Each structure stands twice: as structure tokens, then as C-alpha cells.
Amino acid sequence: MQKKLEVLGMVCPFPLIEAQQAIEELNSGDELVVEFDCTQGTESIPRWAAEAGHTVTEFEQTDEAAWTITIQKK
Amino acid sequence: MIYMIITGLLCGALLGFVMQRGRFCLTGGFRDMYLAKDNRMFYALLIAIAVQSVGVFLLIDLGVFEYSAGALPILSVIVGSFIFGIGIILAGGCATGTWYRAGEGLIGSWIALAGYMLMSTMMRTGVFGPLNQQMQTSSVLPTNSIAETFGINHWFIIIPFVAVVLFIIYKQLTKPKVAIPKLKAKRTGLSHLLFEKRWHPFVTATLIGIIALIAWPLSAATGRVFGLGITTPSANILQYLTTGDQRFLNWGVFLVVGIFSGSLIAAKASKEFRFRMPDVKTGINSFIGGNLMGFGATLAGGCSIGNGLVMTAMMTWQGWIGLVFMILGTWTASYFVFVRPRQKAKAAKLKQEVTTA
Numbered sequence: 001m002q003k004k005l006e007v008l009g010m011v012c013p014f015p016l017i018e019a020q021q022a023i024e025e026l027n028s029g030d031e032l033v034v035e036f037d038c039t040q041g042t043e044s045i046p047r048w049a050a051e052a053g054h055t056v057t058e059f060e061q062t063d064e065a066a067w068t069i070t071i072q073k074k
Numbered sequence: 075m076i077y078m079i080i081t082g083l084l085c086g087a088l089l090g091f092v093m094q095r096g097r098f099c100l101t102g103g104f105r106d107m108y109l110a111k112d113n114r115m116f117y118a119l120l121i122a123i124a125v126q127s128v129g130v131f132l133l134i135d136l137g138v139f140e141y142s143a144g145a146l147p148i149l150s151v152i153v154g155s156f157i158f159g160i161g162i163i164l165a166g167g168c169a170t171g172t173w174y175r176a177g178e179g180l181i182g183s184w185i186a187l188a189g190y191m192l193m194s195t196m197m198r199t200g201v202f203g204p205l206n207q208q209m210q211t212s213s214v215l216p217t218n219s220i221a222e223t224f225g226i227n228h229w230f231i232i233i234p235f236v237a238v239v240l241f242i243i244y245k246q247l248t249k250p251k252v253a254i255p256k257l258k259a260k261r262t263g264l265s266h267l268l269f270e271k272r273w274h275p276f277v278t279a280t281l282i283g284i285i286a287l288i289a290w291p292l293s294a295a296t297g298r299v300f301g302l303g304i305t306t307p308s309a310n311i312l313q314y315l316t317t318g319d320q321r322f323l324n325w326g327v328f329l330v331v332g333i334f335s336g337s338l339i340a341a342k343a344s345k346e347f348r349f350r351m352p353d354v355k356t357g358i359n360s361f362i363g364g365n366l367m368g369f370g371a372t373l374a375g376g377c378s379i380g381n382g383l384v385m386t387a388m389m390t391w392q393g394w395i396g397l398v399f400m401i402l403g404t405w406t407a408s409y410f411v412f413v414r415p416r417q418k419a420k421a422a423k424l425k426q427e428v429t430t431a
Binding site: 009017040042046060066 | 099179180272346416
């Protein structure tokens with residue numbers, strides 16, 4: 001299953017907090033796609049994912065100041 | 075005047091560039107010490123303090139300029155720093171952070187900046203001037219310099235501090251690492267390094283320490299014997315714009331304008347600039363936060379840069395006490411802004427599950 005989380009317009013640390021909350025409701029192996037435009041999130045979101053043991057399957061800049069990251073729950 | 079404009083803008087632009095690319099966010103750093111039990115950004119700040127401290131005291135010992143920390147208005151430092159800490163959580167960035175995020179095109183930071191400049195001016199030459207004066211002159215301790223209080227040479231403080239910082243770096247760098255996923259590289263060479271690659275916070279911090287050090291002789295040459303400073307110059311801009319009085323133009327004014335420009339250049343070049351409008355709640359919080367920042371930083375005689383980075387490096391009570399209360403302020407605000415709403419939402423959800431079950 002894949003869930004999409006759009007947090008465009010949210011400033012740090014809310015994209016990260018939203019992602020942390022959203023992933024809690026997923027089952028192991030499910031994917032969470034986060035679309036964000038908060039620059040500092042390019043540091044905090046992948047770092048949190050890696051440290052929490054989840055797998056990042058995709059991480060890309062999609063536009064001027066817009067990014068997408070796909071996190072697979074451990 | 076020309077010298078002041080060029081060196082101020084250059085120094086600021088360098089700082090803005092490094093902060094934008096290095097994602098140097100003290101507000102986030104202080105907040106995450108509490109929310110995520112993550113001290114990395116705090117350690118990075120200590121590195122920047124150490125680099126600057128060694129450099130500035132060498133320059134002072136060599137007689138390049140003279141500096142006296144003066145007296146310590148302890149009450150206003152404590153109260154001001156705490157309020158400033160609350161303000162930066164609401165505004166989503168400290169004073170410098172707000173300047174460089176404004177350069178990334180975040181309208182929320184423009185709003186915070188407006189509140190910050192307005193309140194800093196009101197605290198100086200406006201209606202709150204007398205209140206500020208009164209707070210500044212009540213409960214003043216005679217010495218601000220830590221070394222002076224103990225009657226020892228400043229190196230007896232700096233060298234142990236540097237040793238502690240080196241030990242922390244060693245501990246952090248030898249910790250088992252998790253691989254942090256990176257963005258796919260689309261550029262190569264210098265362009266990749268400057269505009270794409272993730273910078274290690276400790277590298278960013280070292281660069282910031284060096285910039286903070288260079289700021290001292292550059293600024294001193296214009297008669298302003300201090301390092302990086304944000305709050306006074308931010309007020310000075312508004313004072314200059316509204317009175318047209320050139321006395322308000324100083325090295326610091328060009329420094330903060332430079333921070334904005336440097337960040338704008340970095341964000342543009344790395345495709346990270348876009349005007350972003352916040353929602354109503356974030357906008358209001360930004361304005362309130364900006365005002366609290368201006369009020370607190372003026373009272374405390376410095377923000378997270380003036381007190382947290384510069385006065386700490388000068389080994390003053392004002393810097394370190396200010397830093398501690400600033401951090402306590404961010405933790406207090408973090409509890410109300412991030413922790414409590416989450417607990418409430420969880421409790422509400424549990425209740426709902428029980429009733430539907």
C-alpha cells in the first residue's frame with residue numbers, strides 16, 4: 001500500500017512531524033510518499049527515516065524548491 | 075562608507091550563503107535537543123564558538139583591537155533570552171534564520187522579519203524605550219567577562235573549552251553512522267559541491283566560526299568593535315528608512331542585508347528559491363514570534379547570534395547565561411506548540427476508538 005502526504009507550504013518541523021505521525025498508521029512494508037517544499041526538510045526527513053530504520057526508496061527534487069521522498073516502513 | 079558597504083555586504087553574503095546551503099538552523103537545533111533528543115546542532119554551535127573564540131582572542135592579544143565586555147545586566151539577559159527563545163519557535167527561525175529564509179522566498183519569514191524589526195525599533199527609540207532602559211539598569215553585576223570574575227587569564231577558560239569541543243567532535247565522528255539517503259546528483263564538480271551536496275553540520279559550523287571571526291576586524295575598522303550582530307542592525311534599517319538619518323547606517327546594517335542577498339543567491343543557484351505563502355495560522359504565529367524575538371533580543375542585548383555565538387565566544391556571562399535561557403525558552407514553546415497538541419490528538423483518538431468499539 002502507498003500513502004501520499006502533501007505538506008507543501010508547511011514550514012519546519014511540521015513536514016517531519018506530519019510524516020512521523022502518518023507512518024505510525026501504516027503497516028510494515030507500506031510506503032509513504034511525502035511531498036514538501038521546506039528546504040530544511042531535505043536534511044531532517046531523510047535523516048529521521050534512516051535513523052528510525054525505514055528505507056528511503058526514492059528522494060528527488062521535482063521543481064524549484066519542491067521535493068518528494070518515498071519512505072518504506074520497516 | 076564604501077569600505078563599510080563592501081565588507082559588510084560581502085561578510086553577510088558569505089554567511090547567508092553558508093547558512094542556506096548548510097541548513098544551519100539554531101531554532102531547529104535547540105528544539106530537537108528536546109523533541110528528538112538530538113544535540114548535533116548544539117555541538118555544531120559549540121564548534122563555531124570555539125573557532126571564533128580562539129581567533130578573536132589571538133587578535134586582541136596581538137593588539138589588532140581592544141574589547142571590554144563591560145557590565146552584566148543579569149535580569150534583562152535572563153528574561154529577554156527566555157522570551158526570545160519562545161519567539162523563535164513561533165516564528166520558525168531565529169533572527170539570522172529569518173533573514174536567510176526570507177532570502178529563500180518564504181513569505182512567513184518576511185512577516186516575522188517585519189514584526190522583529192518593528193519591535194526592536196520600538197524597544198530602542200520607540201514607546202518601549204523607557205521600559206527597556208529601566209530593565210537594563212536594574213540588577214546589574216559589575217563584571218561580564220568570566221575570566222575577570224575569577225581573576226584569571228582568558229586562555230584558562232578558552233583552552234579547556236576547546237578541549238571539550240574537540241572531545242565532543244571525536245565522540246560524534248567515531249559513532250557508528252547510519253547512511254543518510256542523498257538526493258540524486260544532477261551536477262558535478264564545484265557546482266555539485268556548492269549547490270547540491272549535503273554539507274556536514276560540523277563543516278558548516280567551522281565555516282560560520284571563521285566568518286564570525288573575520289567579522290571582528292572588518293567591523294572594527296569602521297569603528298564598530300563587535301562581531302556578527304543582527305538585532306541592532308535590523309532596528310537600524312527601520313530607523314534609517316523612517317528618519318532618513320544616516321547615523322543609523324553602520325557595518326551591521328550591510329551585514330544583515332548581505333545575509334539576505336547571500337541566501338537569495340545560494341537558493342536561486344540551487345533551485346531552492348520560490349515565493350511560498352504560509353497559511354493564516356503560520357502567518358499570525360510568525361508575526362507574534364517576530365515581535366517576541368525583537369522584544370527579547372533587545373532586552374537581552376543579543377539574539378542567538380549576538381549572544382549565542384559571539385558573546386559566548388567572548389567568554390562572557392551574558393553569552394552563556396543568555397544561551398541557556400534561550401534554549402529553555404525554545405523548549406517551553408516547543409512543549410506548547412508541538413508536544414501538547416500531539417498528546418491531545420492521541421488522547422482524542424483513543425477515546426474515539428473506545429467509544430466506537
